Amino acid sequence: MTLAELFRHADRFIGCIAIGRVARRRPGERLRVGRHEAVLDEGDCAGFDALADTLLYNAGDTFSIAAQGFDYPSLGRCPALADDGRCAIHLQGKPLTCEVVPLDPLVPDSLQYLVLAERGNSAVYVGSAYIQEAKRNDAALLIDEGRIVDPRARDALARRRSALEGERAIWTQAVFDALRADLFDSAAALARIPVGGFLTISLVPALLTVAAASARCRELCIDYIDSQLALIERGIAHALTRRRLDDRPVTQQLRGFANAYQHAKARLVDAAAVELDNGERAERSDVEAYLSSAVH
Template sequence: MVNTFSFACSACGQCCNSPPSMTLAELFAHRDLFIGCIAIGRVPRRRPGERLRAGSHEAVLDEADCTAFDAIAGTLLHRAGDNIFSITAQGFDYPSLARCPALADDGRCAIHLHGKPLTCEVVPLDPLVPDGLQNLVLAERGHSAVYLGSACIQEGERDNAALLFAQGRIVDAQARDALMRRRRALEQERVVWTQAVFEALRKDLFDSPAALARIPAGGFLTISIVPALLTLAQSSARCRELCIGYIDSQLALIERSIERALLRRRLDDRPVTQQLRGFANAYRHARAALADEVVSGFFGRSEIGLDDKPLY
């Protein structure tokens, strides 16, 4: 079994088929382009002896592998009992569009030189997987790339591609640096807002079996970015002003997005339109709270979308 992979990005745009995961600062920088949300995922806890497979590639986890997974979870993720969760800021859009909002008409990234999200630099690696097991990530994503019509990830060494992974480690210096910076950014996000949001929502979401059932296997529960904004707004008066400005931009962007969706007249767009209207409603409530400087205790069950008629 070959455990050597090469990578050559042709900027074909095939993998830019949805909005990326972003930091809160990146969302603020692109407030007129990306609708922001919080994506909550459940991350499996790894145990010694567990077999991980990706196509013909397989690894049997040992103590060192599990220790590496636990180290990542301890700095980037969140635990509630035996469950581990990821909480990240995320761009949000209609899945029917099947494209990143930053993708230009020529298939190129319109913000490549103007604040491209760090997570895009990490592609095709995964910051939540230890470096020594990135070959499994590459094997799985290589098959997906072929399915999408790209051959950017190749097994073995290639003359027209950079050697990315070999002998159990990431050998490309730029890839290692991007992975390190993305992990550092996720760690900083945890300090600034994700841990606070996790604790605030713990009772109504993370400790509730019924609520946890809403997190799809292998997918994400998307909720409004409002809890993150309210956490950030408590830092200073300046942060509160920035959050109000961000909300205003997002309300205008959501309105434009819904208007375009109504013109498309697609039935499968309707649930997303409803969710976007919920986002807008939550933004308006949050803006009023921020303007009145009433932030503490603002979000509960309705604000995370767990009521019968959720705000978002």
């Protein structure tokens, strides 16, 4: 998700920052998924590098940084799923990342067939049963001979990449810089990022970044924090009634998120008072427009 999408759905999705480790590809490397195999050439690697240069972050290794929804895995359903099984926000700002599924914006278009093969063979990927090889009369063809042939899928993939690039200018680059010394340049801290998975942390570093853009941004961040605190409280209360052992680590992390939000809110309130006393105002109209568009 984007930060703006989390703001738009502040009462539905618990937000977090997801940090992943992304392998850099080399010519001659073999990628194999079932019976599908590709030997990467210079062009393939140039495609990966072009995406990495605009969407990822380099600190020796390469990392992704993105906003993401967070919930109890034991629920086994999206918070936006209605009782009838349909998306409750399909026409009210459905996250762009949902439109991209099952493609991966960090993989060149010419290799998306490997993404589909991997997800179609996965026992845990939601929707894997709907990924099938060969043409069918009752389903649109997504990829044919290594090309994305569905124009809606191509458009969604391009828009998702553009959104990730936009996030970089708004907050992800600033968060990478802020966390570099304590996380990305620390071997011990990097061990917390699982291979093939994500380290999820509080959204607070992103909020503090955008809140500094203007007084209006700070107000929007405080409102968002209030919504998140209420949502987290409800989520934990429901989890306690389920009494599942596998929910406990998630509950602990959510309590950590809530604690971070409370400290961040106090910091933002203090910043507002200092600004009022000093008459100083920081202004970044692009960030203010970005957040304001999300809540209207």
